[in-house]
Amino acid sequence: xxxxxxxxxxxxxxxxxxxxxxxxxxxxxxxxxxxxxxxxxxxxxxxxxxxxxxxxxxxxxxxxxxxxxxxxxxxxxxxxxxxxxxxxxxxxxxxxxxxxxxxxxxxxxxxxxxxxxxxxxxxxxxxxxxxxxxxxxxxxxxxxxxxxxxxxxxxxxxxxxxxxxxxxxxxxxxxxxxxxxxxxxxxxxxxxxxxxxxxxxxxxxxxxxxxxxxxxxxxxxxxxxxxxxxxxxxxxxxxxxxxxxxxxxxxxxxxxxxxxxxxxxxxxxxxxxxxxxxxxxxxxxxxxxxxxxxxxxxxxxxxxxxxxxxxxxxxxxx
Amino acid sequence: xxxxxxxxxxxxxxxxxxxxxxxxxxxxxxxxxxxxxxxxxxxxxxxxxxxxxxxxxxxxxxxxxxxxxxxxxxxxxxxxxxxxxxxxxxxxxxxxxxxxxxxxxxxxxxxxxxxxxxxxxxxxxxxxxxxxxxxxxxxxxxxxxxxxxxxxxxxxxxxxxxxxxxxxxxxxxxxxxxxxxxxxxxxxxxxxxxxxxxxxxxxxxxxxxxxxxxxxxxxxxxxxxxxxxxxxxxxxxxxxxxxxxxxxxxxxxxxxxxxxxxxxxxxxxxxxxxxxxxxxxxxxxxxxxxxxxxxxxxxxxxxxxxxxxxxxxxxxxxxxxxxxxxxxxxxxxxxxxxxxxxxxxxxxxxxxxxxxxxxxxxxxxxxxxxxxxxxxxxxxxxxxxxxxxxxxxxxxxxxxxxxxxxxxxxxxxxxxxxxxxxxxxxxxxxxxxxxxxxxxxxxxxxxxxxxxxxxxxxxxxxxxxxxxxxxxxxxxxxxxxxxxxxxxxxxxxxxxxxxxxxxxxxxxxxxxxxxxxxxxxxxxxxxxxxxxxxxxxxxxxxxxx
Numbered sequence: 114x115x116x117x118x119x120x121x122x123x124x125x126x127x128x129x130x131x132x133x134x135x136x137x138x139x140x141x142x143x144x145x146x147x148x149x150x151x152x153x154x155x156x157x158x159x160x161x162x163x164x165x166x167x168x169x170x171x172x173x174x175x176x177x178x179x180x181x182x183x184x185x186x187x188x189x190x191x192x193x194x195x196x197x198x199x200x201x202x203x204x205x206x207x208x209x210x211x212x213x214x215x216x217x218x219x220x221x222x223x224x225x226x227x228x229x230x231x232x233x234x235x236x237x238x239x240x241x242x243x244x245x246x247x248x249x250x251x252x253x254x255x256x257x258x259x260x261x262x263x264x265x266x267x268x269x270x271x272x273x274x275x276x277x278x279x280x281x282x283x284x285x286x287x288x289x290x291x292x293x294x295x296x297x298x299x300x301x302x303x304x305x306x307x308x309x310x311x312x313x314x315x316x317x318x319x320x321x322x323x324x325x326x327x328x329x330x331x332x333x334x335x336x337x338x339x340x341x342x343x344x345x346x347x348x349x350x351x352x353x354x355x356x357x358x359x360x361x362x363x364x365x366x367x368x369x370x371x372x373x374x375x376x377x378x379x380x381x382x383x384x385x386x387x388x389x390x391x392x393x394x395x396x397x398x399x400x401x402x403x404x405x406x407x408x409x410x411x412x413x414x415x416x417x418x419x420x421x422x423x424x425x426x427x428x429x430x431x
Numbered sequence: 432x433x434x435x436x437x438x439x440x441x442x443x444x445x446x447x448x449x450x451x452x453x454x455x456x457x458x459x460x461x462x463x464x465x466x467x468x469x470x471x472x473x474x475x476x477x478x479x480x481x482x483x484x485x486x487x488x489x490x491x492x493x494x495x496x497x498x499x500x501x502x503x504x505x506x507x508x509x510x511x512x513x514x515x516x517x518x519x520x521x522x523x524x525x526x527x528x529x530x531x532x533x534x535x536x537x538x539x540x541x542x543x544x545x546x547x548x549x550x551x552x553x554x555x556x557x558x559x560x561x562x563x564x565x566x567x568x569x570x571x572x573x574x575x576x577x578x579x580x581x582x583x584x585x586x587x588x589x590x591x592x593x594x595x596x597x598x599x600x601x602x603x604x605x606x607x608x609x610x611x612x613x614x615x616x617x618x619x620x621x622x623x624x625x626x627x628x629x630x631x632x633x634x635x636x637x638x639x640x641x642x643x644x645x646x647x648x649x650x651x652x653x654x655x656x657x658x659x660x661x662x663x664x665x666x667x668x669x670x671x672x673x674x675x676x677x678x679x680x681x682x683x684x685x686x687x688x689x690x691x692x693x694x695x696x697x698x699x700x701x702x703x704x705x706x707x708x709x710x711x712x713x714x715x716x717x718x719x720x721x722x723x724x725x726x727x728x729x730x731x732x733x734x735x736x737x738x739x740x741x742x743x744x745x746x747x748x749x750x751x752x753x754x755x756x757x758x759x760x761x762x763x764x765x766x767x768x769x770x771x772x773x774x775x776x777x778x779x780x781x782x783x784x785x786x787x788x789x790x791x792x793x794x795x796x797x798x799x800x801x802x803x804x805x806x807x808x809x810x811x812x813x814x815x816x817x818x819x820x821x822x823x824x825x826x827x828x829x830x831x832x833x834x835x836x837x838x839x840x841x842x843x844x845x846x847x848x849x850x851x852x853x854x855x856x857x858x859x860x861x862x863x864x865x866x867x868x869x870x871x872x873x874x875x876x877x878x879x880x881x882x883x884x885x886x887x888x889x890x891x892x893x894x895x896x897x898x899x900x901x902x903x904x905x906x907x908x909x910x911x912x913x914x915x916x917x918x919x920x921x922x923x924x925x926x927x928x929x930x931x932x933x934x935x936x937x938x939x940x941x942x943x944x945x946x947x948x949x950x951x952x953x954x955x956x957x958x959x960x961x962x963x964x965x966x967x968x969x970x971x972x973x974x975x976x
Binding site: 126175179192199226 | 507508511578579580584585586587590591592675676680681682715716717718719720721722723724746747748751754755758759762763765766769770772773776777779780781782783784785786794797798801802805806808809811812813814815816817818820821822882885886887889890891892893894895896897898
């Protein structure tokens with residue numbers, strides 16, 4: 114059976130999949146039961162009066178009591194005490210949610226119309242998929258490239274707007290090994306409702322393995338050319354280099370291996386393993402003539418095996 | 432029945448018999464150039480009802496689109512425009528002007544025994560400004576729509592959206608002046624034109640709520656005007672104020688915007704509370720319990736409303752300390768709101784309750800405002816708001832307050848004062864059917880959305896997860912019942928205009944002044960200026976003996 118992206122923990126709330134969730138749900142149910150009791154009392158009185166004081170005729174006796182100081186004072190003071198108590202209930206969970214533990218794993222998070230990019234401490238990048246270790250606090254350092262976005266994982270009960278021009282942070286510690294979903298909850302344009310990402314919670318050893326090899330539990334290592342094909346898509350090579358000969362930002366990959374390119378300084382070079390490697394690590398050293406020198410370096414972002422895989426893949430693109 | 436010496440003998444002199452403000456002069460021009468507050472009130476009423484119809488059609492389209500998890504009838508761009516226009520039309524064309532500008536304009540002078548508002552020509556100017564603003568908003572719809580949400584958050588609204596943001600925001604800017612002028616007019620009228628004997632504490636409580644509303648309109652609306660002007664400058668001339676790529680700060684916009692728009696929530700709800708008070712006391716024949724408490728709680732809400740705007744921004748990136756302070760202050764809005772609720776119930780206690788159509792709306796108001804108010808406590812609680820912010824829970828909450836309370840009070844007031852305004856009674860049975868469908872359809876549509884919200888469904892989503900589909904579909908079915916209810920109400924009122932029985936001067940046996948003149952009133956309101964000798968809801972001694 115396929116599970117829903119958000120699993121329900123009760124009638125009202127999703128499953129509690131982070132350490133903060135229980136505290137927030139407790140606060141929720143305190144307000145909930147206070148509201149239920151208040152509502153039943155108020156509506157009970159209303160229903161009783163509607164029955165008791167229904168007009169029977171023009172001679173109905175009317176009460177002429179127009180105020181009661183005792184009542185007025187008590188229904189001012191008692192609710193005041195109750196709402197101040199609620200404030201502290203909310204403040205307690207809020208303070209916990211605002212301050213990340215010192216040992217938190219920091220993941221740099223970038224939001225843009227309409228995708229999420231996560232950069233891990235060792236330089237690994239994942240797009241629209243947040244992978245976190247179970248049982249370890251994770252702190253996201255977030256910024257937006259364009260408009261306002263907001264990070265929301267219902268099962269974790271965390272939410273924080275992502276703002277251009279400034280960093281905002283959010284932290285959580287996942288407690289369940291399962292896939293769930295994160296939403297963008299600040300309206301950001303036509304693709305807003307598709308700006309979701311998968312949240313994958315792995316045990317620490319599996320998380321470490323994923324960081325090292327890019328392999329999730331149950332996945333086998335890919336042959337180099339296939340790994341390269343995957344990297345071509347996940348590392349956004351495809352936004353600038355086409356496979357079909359068309360020109361985007363950079364030269365097409367169609368038949369790139371073995372091709373002789375004219376370099377900006379007038380010399381020419383044959384595309385081989387070393388040129389590809391150099392272009393990944395120092396992309397603006399030998400830019401093909403007629404193209405802007407805008408490619409970012411992948412130094413530190415690709416492992417040796419990744420570079421080998423990309424070379425292997427490019428050999429197959431003919 | 433009457434509470435003044437002069438209007439005891441309601442019979443007017445032969446010169447004015449058969450005359451009223453509707454038939455005094457005839458022709459479109461006589462309406463467009465009138466300075467009679469009653470005619471201006473009627474023109475406002477027609478305008479806001481058109482606004483309500485427009486917003487309602489967009490609402491039904493939004494709900495219909497959400498019937499299925501992917502595309503149902505429109506694409507994402509159209510959907511984003513539909514929910515923006517639903518919000519903008521309902522907020523700016525309907526709710527803000529609804530009660531004050533239509534019912535308030537019509538009844539404020541009547542209830543204090545005055546001939547008109549203090550500045551009748553200014554009153555007409557504010558109507559024209561409102562129309563001009565509305566034309567700019569309609570122009571925005573025709574020339575490319577608006578897709579920013581009614582909140583116009585930057586930098587999306589200032590730099591990214593390609594729709595007619597400038598036209599729409601300029602329309603709202605102009606309508607703001609209409610709102611300011613109406614507020615100013617009401618404040619001066621209440622200070623200067625009360626009939627002899629009508630002290631502040633003898634005013635009907637509806638007027639206290641309008642007074643509090645007017646203060647907010649005069650003080651807060653200019654800030655919205657400034658904010659929208661800055662937004663227009665940034666969009667048109669790339670002057671960096673809010674957009675970080677131009678050196679601005681997007682969170683600043685939210686502070687400016689909510690500094691108006693939170694008090695504006697009370698511009699929307701306070702008059703509704705005032706209408707509810709009039710309905711509950713009149714149709715239970717019971718003097719209001721805790722007059723001063725209700726009066727001062729209106730003023731207290733107006734004051735506190737200026738100090739809580741940051742509760743819209745708990746997760747916006749404002750400082751944690753700001754959020755904590757705003758949460759603390761926000762809870763204090765609950766106190767005067769609670770005081771009102773208790774006093775309304777106190778008013779029903781020991782009364783003689785007749786379940787007239789207005790009274791049904793009044794009781795529905797207590798039920799729906801109870802839910803709307805109590806669910807606000809979830810959102811004010813900091814940690815709980817982390818989960819609920821920007822989900823359907825918020826959507827459900829503010830619809831219970833804006834529509835379940837204000838719009839229901841507005842329609843209650845419309846049924847309450849309809850005989851006075853039009854001189855016609857309406858078909859009670861049909862009006863009850865309209866009410867029942869509205870009440871059931873409303874709860875069906877919006878209570879469902881509380882559940883969607885707590886389960887994590889975000890707002891303003893065109894596509895959504897399949898697991899939310901059953902609840903979304905259920906909510907959409909409710910919207911059809913709700914729409915039918917309003918349709919029947921409109922048919923009922925339209926039929927009353929055509930063939931309703933003539934209304935007596937005081938069909939509900941009310942004590943307030945507007946009922947002590949004929950239905951519909953003469954242009955001058957009262958033939959002789961009334962002299963007030965009793966409190967607003969006090970009956971003469973021989974009647975209560």
